[in-house]
Amino acid sequence: MFDKYIVCPYGLRNVIDEHGSIEGFELKIRIPYYRGVPLSVVDSLKITIGAETFTNESIRFTVASGSFTMSEMSTVATRRWNFDEDATLKVTRPGGLVYFDQRVEVLIAIRAPYGIFTGHDVKVLSLEPDKYLAVAAK
Amino acid sequence: MFDKYIVCPYGLRNVIDEHGSIEGFELKIRIPYYRGVPLSVVDSLKITIGAETFTNESIRFTVASGSFTMSEMSTVATRRWNFDEDATLKVTRPGGLVYFDQRVEVLIAIRAPYGIFTGHDVKVLSLEPDKYLAVAAK
């Protein structure tokens, strides 16, 4: 359910690290379920862009309550992804995305108490202006 | 610290399952640290009996607050092993222990916020009468 809303129509952009290199890209997603959940039940994510596939290992998941890599998330039981909230997925991919229009496919699995809830969405998005990460304070 | 108290001088015995077979044995240990801890920080356990070694995979850890396999324990952050409490380790070993006197060696690692606390103890224990697991109610 809510599958067609998973990939947000906005928010796809390359991410420039503190040294000025493109470290990857990010996109925003919505939850394919009818309530918010603790982050630990976000079981797996698979993002396909063009012919490339990215899984848990290369994805950082950020919501208002925290920012974790997908492998860290398995123990994050006290922070939540809310029902009405965009999550930002940052994908490590040196060089980032090249083409202006990108076919973005997301497969996501959430462990509900009665089993796995999967969601699937594909959209063609246009790259927005790059995001520059601030140089750390010290 | 408290290393010499890790292996309790009592509590070594074979465990008989509901079908009457010896499924393994159990022993009791104390914490080699100066406070109680959440179960998730019990990082690893290694038990050596005679020439055999048993690690996390074959050990079930039981305290008043719960009973978990060592692989389950990694996410048990809200249940604690208290400073003054015996923990029971049940080790899966079909046939159990045979000899009356057993050299029992325990190596345990606990993750404190400032690093790993390890404990090590060896004792020779005598087998106590078998423990019979009750047949489940239904």
Added chain:
Amino acid sequence: MATIKRGVSLYSYQEEYFLRTMKLEDCIKAVSDMGATGVEIIPEQMCNEYPDLSPEFLKKWFGWMEKYHVQPTCADAFSEALLFKNRVLSDDELVDLMERDLKVAHDLGCFVIRTLCTTPMRVIERSLPLAKKHGVKIGLEIHAPLDLGSSWFDPYQDLIDRRGTEWFGIIPDMGVFELKPSRIKADRAIRDGANAKIVQYVNDAYDAKADLKKVREDIAKMGANAEDFKWLGLCARILHTDPQVLKKHKGHIFHVHAKFYDMLPDFTDENLDYEVVVPVLKEIGYDGWLSSEYEGNRTIDDAFPVDSIQQVSRQHEMFKRLIGEK
């Protein structure tokens, strides 16, 4: 004389809430606008502070209750047993979660929490003193495919016999009284690739109480595709419990989930047996809530705009008539 009360689970407005066109206050106002007075909520859906509701939020919440002349009824809980990938939560941990949800419900002013059938009965039993402590009842939702009349309920009946009905009871979901294949679901199946002719054949066979094994062979010969077989499977799982079974549960029905998929413009529901169910509820003296759960959005949202407010209002027109409200 005590009578059935009309309420809404804000779950009904999830599409608009998800799309951010209705906020929590708008949902509450929508309930009030229909003259309904009970507000059910899934805290994890619409309270982002869950499980620690701040005094500031609660002040707003009760402010809305007063402003819109409504009252909190049920808080829907989930018991996140698969919180961690490496294990199922222990009973002890599930009791802790139950207490957490009882507290949330108490804070929200709800009289009952909905627990799922995935919560082990022994966890429910161990939670009864906590229900008493927080002054909130525990209601087991009985949802299709569970059958209100089957022996599946026996252990729970035993729990009731042993522990009484002050803190434990049931929340039947009216989805168990399904009369026939849903028209909007059939249309969706066709949009998803099923053949209109085959769907119609299956529906007619269902109405005629035909043997579905035979129907399966028939449609195979007609050249059925995967979506056609999916439709047949969906029809085969339709559950119509006899509404008379509610009499058996008289005395421990805490709350009712008034599930529905599609209300017609003439304020009738083709699919669910409310025309029989509501009179039975009246007959057994049920004086709790009929709490709307609109779930049709999932079915139509690929092709049509969702109007949850309109759908729920139509259901309440039907309820007014069936309850005999002036």
Added chain:
Amino acid sequence: MATIKRGVSLYSYQEEYFLRTMKLEDCIKAVSDMGATGVEIIPEQMCNEYPDLSPEFLKKWFGWMEKYHVQPTCADAFSEALLFKNRVLSDDELVDLMERDLKVAHDLGCFVIRTLCTTPMRVIERSLPLAKKHGVKIGLEIHAPLDLGSSWFDPYQDLIDRRGTEWFGIIPDMGVFELKPSRIKADRAIRDGANAKIVQYVNDAYDAKADLKKVREDIAKMGANAEDFKWLGLCARILHTDPQVLKKHKGHIFHVHAKFYDMLPDFTDENLDYEVVVPVLKEIGYDGWLSSEYEGNRTIDDAFPVDSIQQVSRQHEMFKRLIGEK
């Protein structure tokens, strides 16, 4: 005139508590029996209900405080940053743990919690409003090898300059004022296999302030074994901060950990510089607690019975003399 107060961290009685020969009440009584009045506690050591202390436990706790004429001082917290094997807790999560410990301390009637130097300073800073909310101060323990006089403290001084000293300050552990190699530790090294002659040679060299690189070469020639080198390493790490440095911290010392390893029968401590430290504390007008932390048990328990009560009592005799208590 304000004066230094005598207290005990129940940590001092951990050996007997662990061996179940002293219960919590016995530990509190032991403090009282010496005329000390302050009780410091590691809740995770002696309160099995941590972190949710029940009203029943707290009633007993405050009953003991009254019965034994003592009062709670400090609650020692840990900030379990490595709670999970797969990651370090986030700052947000550590702030939650800090609040949990502030609440526990508040419930116990403590005025301060001890936080470890492993807690990131930004977490401490974010926790200051919570300290205020719960009315409990946050004290950073400064423990060897941290040097009270080094620039390591600069960021914390900056925090104090920016945010004041009402809620953040320090808890120096007197282990930083170590004068010389500990006799009981030397004896233990010998029991563990070090050569008595080499241990003596190292100790003499230490007293003579000899170059330890040279000493290393010397003992290698004497045939030193692993335990001998371990002893040399231990001596090389002895930290003697100049007690005058306490003057620099005047005004933000919330509490003092009176660490010790071995009190002699004549009520003196060969190892730690209390003869200088206490007068400095008096001079700067410190009117908080000297809270005993006996830690010698770990060193002697392989060969000797541990008598924590006697050891702590001896230290308090010394404190009475140094404070000038009648």
